[in-house]
Amino acid sequence: SYHGIKIDAEMISLIVEMSDRYLHSRSFPDKAFDLLDKAAAKAAMASQSRLTRESVTETLSETTGLPLEIMDEDPAERLERLEDFLNSAVPGQPRAARDVARVVRIAKLGLELRPEQPDGVFLFVGPEGVGKHEMATALARFLYGSPNKITEFDMSQFTHRSSMSRLIGADPSFVGYGERSGLLAKAAEDSPHSVLYFRNIDMADQVVQQFLGEAFEQGRFTDAAGARISLSNTTVVMSLSGLQETHRGSQMGFVAHVEEEEDRRATTGKLRSEHRMGSGLVDSLAATIDEVIEFQVLDREATEKIIGERLVSLKSRLEAAQPVVINLDPGLASFFADRLSRERKSLAQLERLWQEAIVIPFTRLHIDRHTQGARAEINIRVEGGAVELHTV
Known part of the structure; x- marks a missing residue:
């Protein structure tokens, strides 16, 4: 027993499983013991004699900010619905929905080779108005329970290396050092289970891009105050500026003729390669991309x-x-x-x-x-x- 609460072997297995699935930023055995302690304390306050699944999931929901319905459902069964959900939320982009769902399923089911990394690093490419932002928002809604579980960064505002302080916090020589003032640091700390959306990523200074590449590769970064902040429970989406998309031809977001769409399909493979290697991204950042998601011109x-x-x-x-x-x-x-x-x-x-x-x-x-x-x-x-x- 613990906190006067009887704990079955089944509940111990559940705590280990849930800790492994939702608390990537912490290590065993500490994260399992911490969840056990909080769940048992909650059960004791509710005058329960035995630890239940409800106490464990409610405690984990309070810890992560994820809704209970996500934790109560079998993850494999839930993720099977992801592609259909994305197709419904973003009409006309079946291939994008399929490719995003495939990468996310691998990560969320613990099948990726580097579990400490974000649950998917995507580069969304395509003309304006075809659903890139809607796809990112739909991911936040499905994976994290709310369309508000997304933080957007306009990287056209990070064109100088000095703008690094806006991401990770003030340098020790500046006023405000020691506060959680960096935008990325604050977003990842306050909402570790969320989508991070970097728009106009190609416009960011190379130093900023290199920093992001290292952070995505390692699944964490150190802010200006010296705190280590995890990105392992986030999903990262990047998109390019209009300047990088102009070579794609039609900028309306939908086509007027079938022939134009057929010509575009014929060059899809070439475009994927061009966007990964010639998108204005430094090599270290481009190397972290799990999938380049090509958004179709809408019919x-x-x-x-x-x-x-x-x-x-x-x-x-x-x-x-x-x-x-x-x-x-x-x-x-x-x-x-x-x-x-x-x-x-x-x-x-x-x-x-x-x-x-x-x-x-x-x-x-x-x-x-x-x-x-x-x-x-x-x-x-x-x-x-x-x-x-x-x-x-």
């Missing part, structure tokens, strides 16, 4: 599906902000897909189009109705080649 069907889903999300936000009911014209997705194609814009510019076509007119229309104390029902329709809002 019309996938584009309209994404726009339709985002329109539903916009509708929900507007209805939550004001006491109104909104009816969407089914032709809106096709209308905005046409406009993006005509103006050669990507899905990344969709929100700006909506500001002009929907949000600003909605605000004005609702203010007029609200002053009369009425609850409005609003139809958003395509009429005469433009978006029109009408109250019912």
Whole structure:
């Protein structure tokens, strides 16, 4: 017994298994003893006579910040659903979803050769507006229980070697030394089970890139205060700047002709090699990449599906902000897909189009109705080649 709680051999095995799976940053036997101590103390406070699986998983959830439902499910069975989940979250990218899921499954099931390293280091490549950010967010939601379990770093702000202090903290000669002030240090310490997303990675100074390469290779780094911080429970995603993507041709994020898509597929293997070796990354960082994930140029069907889903999300936000009911014209997705194609814009510019076509007119229309104390029902329709809002 421990803390007056009876502990079966089955619970000892569970503690060892869960410690190994979720506490990569610590070593045996300390991490197992620590989990046992906290779980037994929790059981004692609940006036239990025997340690249960619930006490162990609840303790581990509090320690890691991961939701209970992730720990209660068999990891192999859960990871079998990852590819389908990513396909649903990011339409039109089946190959990207497949490749990401494959690497993550290997890492999360403990089959990787270097378990101390992050659970996947990915380089996402492809034109703007094809779902790279959405894929990273979907990974955070599935693996760590929340779309907020992601920290983004715009590496265009780390173009000088002096910017290292922004990642790992202030140098001993500067004010603030000893505080957990580095952005990467704080993110990895506060949320060790999360996605780290480095945008515009090719724009970072070579010293910064070399540091990241060493950190990913070792699965840890030392911050300015001398603390060793683990990255072994994180998933790392990097993407390139628009300057590195311009050689890919179409920058809209979707294609107008089948022939263009077929030509792109024929060069996929070449592009993978070019992106790994000629992407503006230093060799030490490029060597840590587990997989270069090539995002497809979206076809019309996938584009309209994404726009339709985002329109539903916009509708929900507007209805939550004001006491109104909104009816969407089914032709809106096709209308905005046409406009993006005509103006050669990507899905990344969709929100700006909506500001002009929907949000600003909605605000004005609702203010007029609200002053009369009425609850409005609003139809958003395509009429005469433009978006029109009408109250019912």
